[in-house]
Amino acid sequence: MRPAVEVERLSKRFHRVSRSPLRRIVSGLRGQSVSARKTESGFWAVQNVSFCVAPGEVLGIIGPNGAGKSTILKLLAGILRPTEGAIAYRGRMSALIELGAGFHPELTGRENVRLNAAILGVPQARIRSRIDEVAEFADLRDFMEMPVKHYSSGMTARLGFSIAAHVEPEILLVDEVLSVGDRVFRGRCIDRMNSFLRRGATIVFVSHDLQTVHSFCGRVLLLDRGRAAYIGAPTEAIARYQRQTDAASCGVAEADAALVVEYARIVDENGIQRFEAASGEWFTLEAELSVRFGDTAATLVVVRRSDELIVGRIRINGEGRTFRVQVKMRANLLPGEYEFGFEAAGERLAGRVATAGGAPRLMVLGCNQASGVVDVRPRIEVVAATSARTT
Amino acid sequence: MKARSPIHEIVAYRELLWMLVWRDIRVRYKHSLLGAAWAIIPPLATTLVFVAVFCHALKVPARALTGYEQVPYPLFALAGVVPWTYFAAALSGAVGCLVVNRPLLTKIRFPREVFPFAAVGSAMVDFCVAAIAFAGVAGWYAWRGEWVIQPSWALAFLPLIVLVQTTLLAGLALLLAMGNAFYRDIGFILRSMLPLLMFVTNVVYDFSGLGPRWRVIANLNPLTPIIAAYRQCLLAGRFPDALTFSYAAGVALLTLVVGWAWYHRAEHAFAEIA
Numbered sequence: 001m002r003p004a005v006e007v008e009r010l011s012k013r014f015h016r017v018s019r020s021p022l023r024r025i026v027s028g029l030r031g032q033s034v035s036a037r038k039t040e041s042g043f044w045a046v047q048n049v050s051f052c053v054a055p056g057e058v059l060g061i062i063g064p065n066g067a068g069k070s071t072i073l074k075l076l077a078g079i080l081r082p083t084e085g086a087i088a089y090r091g092r093m094s095a096l097i098e099l100g101a102g103f104h105p106e107l108t109g110r111e112n113v114r115l116n117a118a119i120l121g122v123p124q125a126r127i128r129s130r131i132d133e134v135a136e137f138a139d140l141r142d143f144m145e146m147p148v149k150h151y152s153s154g155m156t157a158r159l160g161f162s163i164a165a166h167v168e169p170e171i172l173l174v175d176e177v178l179s180v181g182d183r184v185f186r187g188r189c190i191d192r193m194n195s196f197l198r199r200g201a202t203i204v205f206v207s208h209d210l211q212t213v214h215s216f217c218g219r220v221l222l223l224d225r226g227r228a229a230y231i232g233a234p235t236e237a238i239a240r241y242q243r244q245t246d247a248a249s250c251g252v253a254e255a256d257a258a259l260v261v262e263y264a265r266i267v268d269e270n271g272i273q274r275f276e277a278a279s280g281e282w283f284t285l286e287a288e289l290s291v292r293f294g295d296t297a298a299t300l301v302v303v304r305r306s307d308e309l310i311v312g313r314i315r316i317n318g319e320g321r322t323f324r325v326q327v328k329m330r331a332n333l334l335p336g337e338y339e340f341g342f343e344a345a346g347e348r349l350a351g352r353v354a355t356a357g358g359a360p361r362l363m364v365l366g367c368n369q370a371s372g373v374v375d376v377r378p379r380i381e382v383v384a385a386t387s388a389r390t391t
Numbered sequence: 392m393k394a395r396s397p398i399h400e401i402v403a404y405r406e407l408l409w410m411l412v413w414r415d416i417r418v419r420y421k422h423s424l425l426g427a428a429w430a431i432i433p434p435l436a437t438t439l440v441f442v443a444v445f446c447h448a449l450k451v452p453a454r455a456l457t458g459y460e461q462v463p464y465p466l467f468a469l470a471g472v473v474p475w476t477y478f479a480a481a482l483s484g485a486v487g488c489l490v491v492n493r494p495l496l497t498k499i500r501f502p503r504e505v506f507p508f509a510a511v512g513s514a515m516v517d518f519c520v521a522a523i524a525f526a527g528v529a530g531w532y533a534w535r536g537e538w539v540i541q542p543s544w545a546l547a548f549l550p551l552i553v554l555v556q557t558t559l560l561a562g563l564a565l566l567l568a569m570g571n572a573f574y575r576d577i578g579f580i581l582r583s584m585l586p587l588l589m590f591v592t593n594v595v596y597d598f599s600g601l602g603p604r605w606r607v608i609a610n611l612n613p614l615t616p617i618i619a620a621y622r623q624c625l626l627a628g629r630f631p632d633a634l635t636f637s638y639a640a641g642v643a644l645l646t647l648v649v650g651w652a653w654y655h656r657a658e659h660a661f662a663e664i665a
Binding site: 014074077078079080081095097098101102104106107111114115118119120121123124 | 403404406407409410411414417418421422494495496497498499500501659660662663
């Protein structure tokens with residue numbers, strides 16, 4: 001079967017500095033790409049990236065900020081022209097690069113649906129018959145006659161996704177758009193994309209939401225400074241990505257470490273790797289610890305930005321031995337991103353830990369309004385109220 | 392991914408073109424008390440200013456201004472000011488259209504020609520409204536007997552004149568929008584040159600009083616034969632001057648072809664530079 005999307009040796013160069021208007025008009029009006037080919041110094045946003053996406057496949061693209069994820073998507077969508085390389089695709093393509101781009105604040109929801117549909121190339125006749133469906137999906141039936149300038153950002157995003165979801169593309173490009181909107185809406189978007197997939201659509205999905213990438217994508221492309229660092233199984237790509245982002249903060253080199261965390265990951269009761277948990281949910285931290293020298297007391301710490309929470313301590317003895325550790329715990333944590341790490345305790349050993357695979361991270365989800373780290377599950381009630389005035 | 396000609400693309404996206412015109416009109420008049428009357432008031436006001444200056448302050452005889460025996464000056468001026476307003480509004484709208492629509496350019500792929508074309512389209516809607524005002528004024532003069540015209544086949548030429556003007560505007564709109572995207576000076580130049588351009592065009596007076604050599608020079612500006620053609624066909628019931636009008640039509644067509652080809656070659660860069 002021929003691939004739905006074929007990308008060969010794709011490169012895109014941007015100018016690092018904005019050129020003088022005089023030079024721009026000369027090259028621009030001559031039809032040259034603004035990212036000039038040879039002469040001037042440029043910044044390679046994407047460099048020599050090749051991949052194929054089979055029909056019906058979901059390719060995830062992950063990588064740190066500035067790795068070139070959005071640039072690749074814009075190149076695929078035809079918004080930018082490649083400096084080098086070629087892109088071929090088969091089928092009707094629709095790009096969800098920003099939800100509600102092209103909404104006019106003065107127009108009502110209904111008018112904007114029609115305008116946006118036209119921008120996305122949907123015939124007016126089709127959108128007219130489905131406008132109620134669009135409103136229904138976005139949960140905005142009662143707000144369709146209101147100008148979009150009075151919408152909340154969540155409402156705008158919902159309407160934007162809803163329109164794009166009704167375009168029914170054969171190839172869908174999704175860029176980080178699910179990060180807006182609440183969890184319920186996110187679930188509905190994933191459902192919608194799954195129904196596209198069942199009909200044989202192909203999806204290229206850019207996201208920082210590793211949990212969704214892990215569960216939704218068949219293959220994942222990991223980008224690092226514009227180059228393809230890895231393409232393949234989601235689990236491996238995500239692990240490499242986390243290693244890559246931790247490499248800078250990892251601290252001690254493996255050779256100097258007293259304790260090496262060979263790997264550490266978070267799984268659920270079925271052994272499936274997790275990156276997210278609802279507040280209060282049970283999960284397990286699996287780790288392999290190697291003692292390089294001395295008797296080490298490994299301390300499990302949970303870190304959230306500057307807050308540190310010491311969970312417990314395990315005594316592991318014996319130089320050169322490796323221990324498999326399983327820590328079952330409950331995410332009684334307030335919503336936020338947490339990192340799980342080990343520390344070595346003992347004289348001369350403090351802090352001398354190397355983490356080979358990168359510290360696992362867990363996104364705790366929930367809508368608790370409290371602040372801090374621990375969810376103590378308080379029950380708060382007003383027991384009595386007295387009035388200051390006496391009669 | 393099939394490469395389609397730009398004309399096929401714009402036909403495929405014609406609904407987007409209508410929607411953008413509709414959006415422009417809707418947003419422009421949404422919060423105004425008088426609404427579409429604003430399509431009529433500016434040309435009427437301009438005409439009144441020149442009537443006051445030429446006919447009342449300077450007391451220039453109408454014959455010298457219009458070159459026609461039997462045409463009242465206000466009607467003559469309005470017949471030039473209405474197409475001129477179309478010209479100025481279309482180009483002013485087009486020049487900034489890529490910059491204004493930057494969020495769309497950088498997010499969604501569609502033929503980039505729709506923006507300048509929509510600017511011309513929305514100016515055309517106002518032009519049509521103003522044309523009704525012109526018909527009203529003409530009717531009033533005819534009813535008072537100050538302007539007499541025999542029904543003539545020349546009126547059938549009117550759509551062709553509008554087409555030639557629109558072609559010229561579409562070509563200029565593409566060039567100006569593209570130029571301004573790369574080089575914001577284009578917008579400043581246009582805004583400062585428009586009033587000047589109005590006076591080297593036969594908007595509020597005719598060039599029939601000029602010597603033959605100057606008349607040729609004045610007619611090099613393609614807008615001059617176009618406005619002359621409107622007047623010949625609407626006010627005098629005559630066919631447009633064949634030579635100058637075909638020259639204007641040729642320039643209009645050439646502008647559109649060159650403008651479109653150039654625009655199409657440069658359009659992929661708009662997302663990066665606009």
